[in-house]
């Protein structure tokens with residue numbers, strides 16, 4: 001691990017620095033936690049790995065975008081928290097895998113703008129309309145930093161846990177191969193059913209949306 005510290009990756013469009021790594025015990029497994037800095041923006045991202053991920057075989061992978069409300073505050077407006085837990089559990093069951101935790105909150109618009117978007121949704125807008133009303137695209141995320149982090153960890157081929165085909169294509173654009181898309185579907189609740197329906201109908205997510 002030590003010899004990888006301070007390694008940079010400029011090949012994917014994002015220059016990153018692997019700053020430090022440590023063990024991270026969790027309820028599912030003791031992962032290795034790798035802390036990265038995105039040089040241009042100073043944004044800090046982390047990766048959790050388990051097992052020998054750099055051996056060339058496809059790696060069970062979750063590329064998770066930050067959702068403070070869902071990941072840390074138990075929000076039921078979205079499916080992020082349960083998806084995060086399910087991904088860590090799946091990697092632990094497999095005994096090998098990686099979870100990238102990317103600091104692109106609110107599909108890239110940031111926490112406070114996401115709260116603005118939620119306020120508009122409280123008035124009846126859907127998640128796409130709310131972003132557009134605020135002057136943002138429906139999804140501003142960029143996966144070049146994800147590709148750089150994967151490369152730094154020695155990972156080139158994924159079994160990617162996602163329902164979002166645009167995430168698959170975005171990673172492939174940065175020369176990360178997705179050998180398999182693994183559906184990552186969470187049972188809906190009464191608060192997120194509309195959000196999941198909009199993701200299916202307007203954002204192209206691949207899951208059957210709940211009946212109204």
Ligand SMILES: Nc1nc2c(ncn2[C@@H]2O[C@H](COP(=O)(O)OP(=O)(O)OP(=O)(O)O)[C@@H](O)[C@H]2O)c(=O)[nH]1
Pocket residue numbers: 063064065066067068078079080083104105106107108109113114117118127131161162163164167184199205
């Ligand atoms: N702007 C905005 N962002 C949201 C909203 N709800 C969740 N998010 C953000 O959306 C991101 C998660 O993206 P999702 O669209 O739920 O899922 P995904 O990552 O594209 O796809 P999966 O891999 O299938 O989970 C996180 O950064 C959340 O903070 C919302 O209503 N508005």
Ligand SMILES: [Zn+2]
Pocket residue numbers: 067069070071078079080081
């Ligand atoms: Zn969320």
